[in-house]
Every structure is written in C-alpha cells, then in structure tokens.
Amino acid sequence: MRKLLLIAFKDFRLVARDRAALVLMLLAPFLLTLGLGAVTGRFSGASASGISRIPVVLANLDRGPLGSDLVAVLRSDELHDLVDPTLSDDLAAARSIVDANKAVALIVIPAGFTDSVIPPQGQAAPAAAAPIELYANPTAPTSVGVVKTVLDRFASQVEVGRVAGQVAVTQLLASGRIRMQDTSSIGLAAGVQEANAAEQESVITLSSVTPSGRAVPFDVLAVLAPGMALMFLMYTASNGSRTILTERNHGTLPRLVVSPTRTWQILGGKMIGIYLTGVVQMFVLIFGMALLFRIQWGDSYAVQALVLAAVFGAVGWGMIVAALAKTPGQVNAVGTAIMLTFGILGGTFVDSSRLPAWFRTLTKVTPNAWGVEGFTTLALGGGLRDVVTPIFALLVMGLVLFALALLLIRRRGLADY
Amino acid sequence: MAAILEVRNLVKKYGDFAAVKGITFDIAEGEIFSLLGPNGAGKTTTISVLSTLYAPSGGEAFVAGHSVAREAMAVRNLIGVVPQELALYDELSGRENLVFWGKMYGLRRKVLKTRVEEVLEQVGLSDKARQRVKTYSGGMKRRINIGVGLLHKPRLLFMDEPTVGIDPQSRRAILDSVKDLNRQGMSVLYTTHYMEEAQELSHRVGIMDHGELIALGSQKELTQQVGQNDTLILDIDENQSGAGLAAAVRSLAGVIRADVTNHTVAVTAPEAEQIMVAVITAANALGVKIHSVRIQEPDLEAVFLSLTGRGLRD
Numbered sequence: 001m002r003k004l005l006l007i008a009f010k011d012f013r014l015v016a017r018d019r020a021a022l023v024l025m026l027l028a029p030f031l032l033t034l035g036l037g038a039v040t041g042r043f044s045g046a047s048a049s050g051i052s053r054i055p056v057v058l059a060n061l062d063r064g065p066l067g068s069d070l071v072a073v074l075r076s077d078e079l080h081d082l083v084d085p086t087l088s089d090d091l092a093a094a095r096s097i098v099d100a101n102k103a104v105a106l107i108v109i110p111a112g113f114t115d116s117v118i119p120p121q122g123q124a125a126p127a128a129a130a131p132i133e134l135y136a137n138p139t140a141p142t143s144v145g146v147v148k149t150v151l152d153r154f155a156s157q158v159e160v161g162r163v164a165g166q167v168a169v170t171q172l173l174a175s176g177r178i179r180m181q182d183t184s185s186i187g188l189a190a191g192v193q194e195a196n197a198a199e200q201e202s203v204i205t206l207s208s209v210t211p212s213g214r215a216v217p218f219d220v221l222a223v224l225a226p227g228m229a230l231m232f233l234m235y236t237a238s239n240g241s242r243t244i245l246t247e248r249n250h251g252t253l254p255r256l257v258v259s260p261t262r263t264w265q266i267l268g269g270k271m272i273g274i275y276l277t278g279v280v281q282m283f284v285l286i287f288g289m290a291l292l293f294r295i296q297w298g299d300s301y302a303v304q305a306l307v308l309a310a311v312f313g314a315v316g317w318g319m320i321v322a323a324l325a326k327t328p329g330q331v332n333a334v335g336t337a338i339m340l341t342f343g344i345l346g347g348t349f350v351d352s353s354r355l356p357a358w359f360r361t362l363t364k365v366t367p368n369a370w371g372v373e374g375f376t377t378l379a380l381g382g383g384l385r386d387v388v389t390p391i392f393a394l395l396v397m398g399l400v401l402f403a404l405a406l407l408l409i410r411r412r413g414l415a416d417y
Numbered sequence: 418m419a420a421i422l423e424v425r426n427l428v429k430k431y432g433d434f435a436a437v438k439g440i441t442f443d444i445a446e447g448e449i450f451s452l453l454g455p456n457g458a459g460k461t462t463t464i465s466v467l468s469t470l471y472a473p474s475g476g477e478a479f480v481a482g483h484s485v486a487r488e489a490m491a492v493r494n495l496i497g498v499v500p501q502e503l504a505l506y507d508e509l510s511g512r513e514n515l516v517f518w519g520k521m522y523g524l525r526r527k528v529l530k531t532r533v534e535e536v537l538e539q540v541g542l543s544d545k546a547r548q549r550v551k552t553y554s555g556g557m558k559r560r561i562n563i564g565v566g567l568l569h570k571p572r573l574l575f576m577d578e579p580t581v582g583i584d585p586q587s588r589r590a591i592l593d594s595v596k597d598l599n600r601q602g603m604s605v606l607y608t609t610h611y612m613e614e615a616q617e618l619s620h621r622v623g624i625m626d627h628g629e630l631i632a633l634g635s636q637k638e639l640t641q642q643v644g645q646n647d648t649l650i651l652d653i654d655e656n657q658s659g660a661g662l663a664a665a666v667r668s669l670a671g672v673i674r675a676d677v678t679n680h681t682v683a684v685t686a687p688e689a690e691q692i693m694v695a696v697i698t699a700a701n702a703l704g705v706k707i708h709s710v711r712i713q714e715p716d717l718e719a720v721f722l723s724l725t726g727r728g729l730r731d
Contacts, residue, residue, distance in 0.1 A: 002520075003521065006517065006520050006521065010506070010509075010517055013509070014506060014509070017508045018508070250502075250503075250504065250505075250507075251502035251503060251504030251505075252504045252505070252506060254465075254470055254500065254504065255498065255500060255518075255565075256521070257469075257470055258468045258469055258470050258493055258496075258498050259493060259518070260490055260493040260494045260521075260522065262490075
C-alpha cells in the first residue's frame with residue numbers, strides 16, 4: 001500500500017507543477033462556465049434561473065375575447081418576472097425587432113382567432129383553430145422555449161374551454177333548455193367557465209418539485225456547470241494515463257520496474273494518482289463555482305458520493321486509452337477526441353433529452369451522461385437515494401474498464417509498454 | 418572470491434532477432450567488470466535482462482545465488498541500476514528525486530534522510546539539491562542519475578554507458594566515483610564503447626560484438642591474445658577501394674595481416690614503424706591516396722580490431 005501511495009502522490013505532485021495541465025483542468029472549465037452564465041443571462045438577471053423578463057412582441061390581430069385574453073395573460077402580474085411583452089400593430093417592424101435580437105419572439109394572434117375557436121351564430125366551426133404564429137429568434141432557444149410553454153398552456157386551456165362549451169351546448173340544445181340562436185353566447189360562457197375552472201395554476205414558474213414535494217428554484221448554471229466539469233475531468237483522466245507512456249519514454253517506468261516493486265503496485269499507484277487528481281479537480285471546481293457563481297449543487301453528501309463515483313468512471317476510460325495506445329501522442333489525440341465526444345454525448349452542449357431514444361442509450365457509455373443526470377437531480381433538490389443509479393453505473397463502469405485495462409497492460413508487459 | 422553475478426549461456430531474442438546469443442561470464446564480489454563493445458553489440462540488452470527488466474529467452478543468470486528469471490524481487494533488492502537513458506523526474510528537484518527513489522527501495526525516515534545527503538555529497542550536488550532536475554546541465558543530470566542507483570547501497574551496480582554525451586570534467590568525476598564505490602566494496606558491471614574507460618576502471622573486460630562475448634579477461638590477457646603486435650592504420654580516399662592495397666601489403670615481409678573496413682586499411686605487424694615505408698610505397702604504386710597514417714599499440718581497441726577487423730567506433 002505504501003508504494004501505491006508513493007507513486008500516486010508523486011504523480012499528483014507532478015500534475016500540480018504542470019501549468020498547462022492546470023489551465024485545462026481548472027481555468028478552462030471556470031471560464032467556459034462563466035461564458036455560459038453570461039450567454040444565458042445568469043449573471044445579469046435578478047433571477048437565479050438566468051431567465052427573466054424575456055422580451056417578446058405581441059401583435060393582436062384578433063378582435064375577439066380570446067385574443068385579448070392571451071394579451072392579458074402575457075401582461076399579468078404572475079408572468080411579470082418572466083416575460084416583458086410589447087404590443088405592436090406593425091408586423092414588419094415587429095419582425096425586425098426580433099431579427100435585431102431586441103426580442104426573443106413575435107407572437108401574432110391572427111385575425112379571426114376567437115371566431116375559429118367559438119364560431120359566431122349560424123356559422124359552422126372550422127376544421128381547425130387559426131394558429132397563433134410564433135416568430136422566434138433562433139439565438140435564444142431557451143427563452144423561446146419558455147414563451148412557447150406559456151402559449152401551449154394557453155392553447156390547452158382554450159381547447160378545454162372549447163370542448164366543454166360544445167358539450168354543454170349540445171346537451172342543453174338536446175334537452176330543449178336553450179334555443180338555437182342562443183348557442184353561441186351560451187357556448188362561449190360555458191367554455192370560459194370551464195377553462196377558468198380547469199386552470200390549476202396560472203402562474204408559470206421555473207421550479208422543480210422533488211419527490212418529497214420540496215420546490216427549489218431552477219438554476220440554469222447548476223445544470224450546465226456539471227457538464228463542463230465532467231468534460232474536463234475526461235481530460236484529466238486521459239492526461240493522467242498518458243503519463244504511463246511518457247514515463248516509458250523518459251526511462252522512469254523501466255526504473256520503476258527494476259526496483260523492488262510489483263507490476264500491480266506500479267499500475268495501482270498510477271491509477272490512484274489519476275483518481276486523486278480528478279477528485280481534487282472536481283471538488284475545486286464545485287467549491288469554486290459555488291463561491292463565485294453561487295451555484296447550489298445540492299445535498300453535500302450526495303454530491304461527494306457522486307463526484308467519487310464519476311471520477312472512478314472517468315479514470316477507467318483513461319486507463320483503457322493508455323492500455324491501447326502505443327505513444328503519448330496517440331493518447332493525446334484519442335483522449336481529446338473522447339473528451340469532446342463524451343462531452344457532446346453526455347449533454348454538455350446539447351440537451352440529450354431532445355434526442356432519439358437510441359442516441360440517449362448510447363450516451364450511457366459515458367461517465368458524462370450519468371454524471372450530468374446525477375448532478376442535475378441533486379441541483380433540482382434530489383437526495384442521495386435519487387442518485388443511487390448513476391453512482392452504481394459509474395462504479396461498475398470504472399471497475400470493468402480498469403480490470404480490462406489491467407489485463408491488456410499485463411498481457412503486453414509493463415517493461416515492453 | 419565468490420561470484421556476485423553468474424551468467425550462463427544467456428540468450429535474449431526479440432522475435433527472430435537474437436540480441437544476445439548465449440554469453441557466459443562471472444563477476445567476483447568487489448570486482449569492476451566492463452562489457453566493452455560498439456553500439457548495437459548487445460550490452461544494454463544484457464543489462465536489461467540481468468536487471469530483471471526483461472525475461473531471458475534462454476540460459477540463466479544469478480545474482481548472489483538468486484535467479485533473475487525466477488526470483489526477480491530478491492534480485493532487485495540486491496542490485497542498483499544506472500540506465501543509459503536519464504531516468505529522472507524533471508519537475509522534481511534533485512533531492513525530491515532521491516527521496517522518491519529511496520522510498521521505492523525501502524529506505525525510511527532518518528536512514529533515508531542521511532543517505533540522501535550522503536549521495537548528494539558523493540555526486541557533488543548538495544548545493545543544487547533544491548533545484549528542479551530540468552534546470553540541471555547534462556553532466557549534473559548524469560550524476561543524479563547515478564546517485565539514484567547508489568541510494569540503497571546495492572551489492573552489485575549496473576552502469577550502462579553512464580558517461581555518454583557529457584563534458585570531460587563530469588566524465589572524470591563519474592569515473593572517479595566508480596572507483597570510489599568499488600573501494601567501498603561495491604561490485605560493478607560497467608558497459609561502455611570507450612576503450613579508455615574500460616582500461617582505466619576494470620579488473621576484467623568482456624568484449625561484445627553482435628550479441629556474442631568474443632573475448633574475456635584482464636587487459637593484459639586480452640592484449641596478449643593479439644601478441645605484442647602494432648597496428649598500422651591508413652585512412653584512404655573515400656572514392657577508392659582498399660582491397661587492392663591490402664592484398665599487396667599482405668605479401669610484404671613482417672606483415673601478419675591486413676584488413677579493409679570502409680576506407681580504412683589496418684595492417685598488423687610486430688613493429689609498425691618498420692613496415693610503414695613499404696606500405697606507403699605500395700599505396701603510391703597502386704595510386705591509392707592516403708589521408709592519414711597512425712600507429713596503434715596493443716590496447717583493447719587493437720584487441721577488438723584484431724578480433725573483428727573493425728574499430729570500436731566504426
């Protein structure tokens with residue numbers, strides 16, 4: 001055990017003196033997270049979610065009550081912190097505002113929207129309601145998504161009301177309690193009543209509710225930062241494993257082999273050194289981001305457990321790369337490719353929940369995907385029990401990969417490495 | 418005196434290529450034994466096998482009675498290795514390197530601390546101990562490299578061409594320290610392609626070429642193999658062949674043999690001065706241009722030349 005730790009601490013000390021490595025391990029993820037925070041408005045808004053007072057332009061071409069209702073919803077007190085609507089009659093000018101990035105979307109309530117939902121007396125209901133147009137700014141997908149959610153909710157309430165109104169009118173007409181000429185007004189009143197009754201909550205808030213029912217405020221950086229940290233953890237894992245080959249080239253590996261030290265002690269020491277480096281890196285990033293960016297990572301014990309498991313999984317991948325590579329250059333190239341690929345697969349850059357099922361399955365080979373899942377759960381209020389699956393998956397991943405790497409290295413012979 | 422190292426028909430192959438082809442020799446306790454030979458002779462491979470870095474392909478070797486093939490850990494506790502390549506951590510200081518390697522050899526606490534200071538003193542780097550190795554000159558790195566091999570006071574020290582690429586002053590210091598270590602009782606297997614190092618240091622010399630041990634003995638014994646003959650060495654024009662000159666010279670009185678290697682003709686005779694004029698006359702008659710002439714008296718270089726027809730550094 002003593003020699004394992006000797007080799008591990010020696011490697012840790014060497015990394016701590018490698019300025020280039022420290023920049024990539026610590027500074028780069030900090031800077032990228034800072035950039036993400038700026039892009040999402042996390043640092044400028046009053047809200048920790050980073051999404052507040054989303055500027056939208058409204059063009060209400062409808063002359064009926066439903067159009068007015070939608071305008072009222074968007075200008076309501078409940079949504080005051082979320083959206084900042086501006087009314088406009090000029091569609092071209094409104095589109096220009098969006099194109100100039102001064103608003104994230106233009107919402108056009110078309111003429112005849114109310115009539116398409118609640119046909120006037122004597123007119124047949126159209127096949128489909130007139131669609132509300134959403135002219136979106138492609139550079140603000142998150143904010144546009146929020147606006148669309150609000151619109152979807154409104155459309156859903158309108159549909160509830162419409163169906164309820166039709167059912168009520170049909171039943172009353174059939175029973176003879178109303179006359180044909182009264183169907184329109186009665187249908188409208190019934191629909192509004194049902195829609196209002198169906199409205200559980202008109203407040204659109206960005207929060208999550210944990211299985212225990214506790215709601216926590218949504219923080220966009222708490223979802224994005226783990227992805228960054230995990231991506232650069234993969235760099236640490238591959239950089240650490242590269243040292244096995246650089247030590248071969250520098251002669252220190254043969255010197256270790258001919259010292260009274262067994263092969264498993266040398267490899268185990270290298271692995272512990274990489275693991276130690278990864279753990280320190282993650283905790284520095286987590287603590288630093290909590291301090292500087294006010295990120296709430298969640299249950300501290302669960303975060304620690306998740307970190308220990310994530311690093312284990314990452315180191316397993318690092319050892320496999322070292323076992324298969326022939327030169328430090330190969331480890332560098334493959335390690336960089338893995339770092340970026342796993343970052344993409346794991347959800348650092350792309351929300352993988354929007355991707356096909358088969359792709360989501362593929363992401364599970366990466367420690368990034370399991371780590372992001374776990375950290376997101378914790379940031380949204382989960383506890384240790386909620387991250388048992390990702391922790392277990394990461395531990396199994398690390399164990400299997402390390403065992404395979406050990407087999408490959410021993411077959412090759414450490415001296416012939 | 419008991420042998421600290423016994424080597425019996427040692428073979429090492431890499432695929433079909435035999436780098437070491439069945440060599441046999443012993444080293445007595447307290448002896449400095451040199452393996453002398455040109456680059457590619459198999460010296461480093463021999464040390465690699467004896468130090469347990471690689472398993473032998475055939476034969477046997479024992480260090481203080483422990484088999485290098487079957488009792489590697491026991492052997493490693495007895496030997497020290499100074500590899501040809503520098504094997505140090507550049508980002509650690511000289512002292513940090515010694516402390517790390519000392520701990521890997523089982524030294525602890527006060528013993529380690531004392532030994533590190535002793536070795537730093539021995540290699541003359543006490544005042545540079547806190548600087549990182551990457552700031553050292555080539556000679557300083559070589560000295561620390563040697564220091565690492567000495568830390569645990571091994572009974573047998575393997576030194577693989579420790580003076581390659583360093584300045585004469587550092588080289589002198591290394592040779593003196595090897596003699597010092599030997600006076601303290603350490604046995605040394607020293608490989609080199611510098612004849613003068615082998616001559617200065619060694620009690621006995623083994624000459625290696627193409628994986629084989631072609632001669633073994635003290636310097637006196639080896640030079641007697643080639644008799645008291647001198648060797649007249651002529652460097653001829655690179656656009657000419659020496660074969661015709663060698664053939665002509667062989668028939669001269671007093672000439673024992675004449676060999677051609679590239680653009681060098683080596684003529685062996687009891688007294689080179691006596692045949693010099695006749696050889697030069699023969700060269701002139703054949704139109705062979707001579708760039709330089711020198712006389713080599715019996716030494717290990719001459720032994721190698723006599724045995725292989727080539728110089729050590731050809």
